[in-house]
């Protein structure tokens with residue numbers, strides 16, 4: 001296959017190095033025969049020389065980092081004339097996830113959803129591809145400020161934090177890196193998608209242990225697609241069904257109509273939708289947070305989460321409505337079991 005004549009820049013920010021590894025993994029997948037410069041953000045003097053620019057970042061407070069925002073702002077005129085793609089390294093990858101904590105209303109917080117803010121801030125840039133690939137968190141190497149931030153986060157967390165007790169905890173989903181690279185190949189470089197993707201996973205895998213003191217721990221355990229929780233702070237169910245996003249939206253609307261829930265759309269993207277499903281139970285208006293999302297690593301299926309953040313004694317009716325939503329979603333053999 002002849003290399004494309006297009007010249008690319010992959011510019012990234014990192015603090016602890018995991019975004020660097022993904023950057024070079026992407027370069028290998030896109031093709032060592034391609035002209036693709038990989039540069040840390042502080043090394044870039046101009047973007048004028050390039051036909052396309054891939055912008056990568058680690059996640060800080062549910063967003064790309066401040067230097068990345070500044071970079072995009074500085075080169076906005078040039079970037080808006082070019083093909084651009086964004087990817088983000090992050091801890092949270094479940095794109096149906098809703099987070100709620102003091103001082104911020106419930107919101108989407110994971111994977112590609114961390115890019116929504118920059119997309120809204122700089123609408124002149126219409127990326128050809130976006131990826132939220134996961135990342136690596138290594139509590140013992142954090143600087144003092146970051147350790148303190150993580151300590152606060154652990155105190156505030158409703159669903160618990162998966163890295164507790166780990167020296168290294170990873171969440172990268174290799175298929176997301178590979179899908180993103182193949183999108184660059186197809187949409188920007190007009191090359192066929194790479195099939196032999198697995199042989200490049202060594203760019204990420206390493207022998208470093210998940211825990212120095214407990215050899216039974218593994219760094220990467222994919223989250224179950226059928227997770228559920230019922231605690232005093234939250235009732236939560238997650239599942240997946242066959243089909244596409246439009247199909248899932250129409251099933252959720254059927255549920256809303258049938259059970260008298262007012263479905264208020266909060267966010268709609270090409271890959272997901274977030275509704276507030278509002279209803280009055282025993283004289284009190286409650287909200288069920290419903291998200292349907294496609295995921296790059298599970299083509300042909302849609303993942304759904306349904307959450308109530310109300311207290312157990314208030315949310316009984318909402319729990320019953322969540323069960324009825326699942327009955328509608330899963331009917332006619334749509335439910336996909338496993339994992």
Ligand SMILES: Cc1cc2nc3c(=O)[nH]c(=O)nc-3n(C[C@H](O)[C@H](O)[C@H](O)COP(=O)(O)O)c2cc1C
Nearest residue numbers: 014015016017018019058059061062091092135136
């Ligand atoms: C202080 C701090 C804040 C973070 N904030 C988030 C966050 O809001 N959401 C998330 O999913 N991951 C968050 N992460 C996880 C990192 O983005 C993730 O570990 C990433 O892989 C680190 O990239 P790097 O190794 O390139 O610096 C945070 C990590 C630290 C240390």
